[in-house]
Amino acid sequence: MIFNKLGEVNEIYYIDIRDVRSNKERTKFYYCKDWKKANRDSIIEVEPWNKEFHSGSCLFYFKGHKTRGVYPVPMYNGAIKAIETQAEISNYHLRNIKNNFTPGGIVNFNNGVPSDEIKDDIERRIKDKYTGTDNAGSLIVAWNDSKDNAVTFEKLQDVNLDKKYEQLRQDVYKEIFISWKVQPQLFGFLTSEGSLFNKDQYKEAFELFNKTVISPIQDDIVRAVSKIFNVDKAFDFIPFSIYNDIKINPIE
Secondary structure (H helix, E strand, C coil), X not given: CEECCCCCEEECCCCCHHHEXXXXXXXXXXXXXXHHHCCCCCCEEECECCCCCCCCECECCCCCCCCCCCCCCCCCHHXXXXXXXXXXXXXXXXXXXXXXXXXXXXXXXXXXCCCHHHHHHHHHHHHHHHXXXXXXXXXXXXXXXXXXXXXXXXXXXXXXXXXXXXXXXXXXXXXXXXXXXXXXXXXXXXXCCCCCCCHHHHHHHXXXXXXXXXXXXXHHHXXXXXXXXXXXXXXXXXXXXXXXXXXXXXXX
16 A cells, blocks of 8 residues: 555555565564565565554555464365365376376386385385376386396286276365355356256356355455545445446446
């Protein structure tokens, strides 16, 4: 928030909360574009807003009402693992395609049994390089001094991992939809196989999502901004209708 010479709010800019850090009491705030590369020169201290603040610039910190902690909890907090799982499933299929659907296998070292320390080191390196969704269906290449000491690779029988992943995907979708309180039809997902896309179902899903999710978020924003200007209601949101053209009216 930037104030003019008369002590009035002149400009308001949104800052992504992931770029902001605070102490536990929320009396000090710090901003940095990239905290992974943060140093003394890149960190900016910003004054917190209060009703007596009327000059310079300050930060109005709004974290919602879902947590008593320093930082906010996202609405989809309960589905974070499901979201990560969905990303890994998509990555698995992509890597499988790029690696020509080559199945995984077992690596056998045929040149004696080394010490436990060496075995642990070799196993760790192999797992780091060839396991995980980034390496789905990848091949292992080994260099050997001779055929007598060759490393053998045995392919495992295909256990239909793609079908298992597909079933898991469906379960993951449900968790994500539930966390957002949204009906699948709103995003074109059919509730059952063979069912048809229904315009009335889409309308009902949109209206329900707008009422239970979008409107409460909009109300939170209005209350937050109204607190800055010390009024009951600083502005209104223009409701969006899927049957009308989008119109953007300036806020006075």
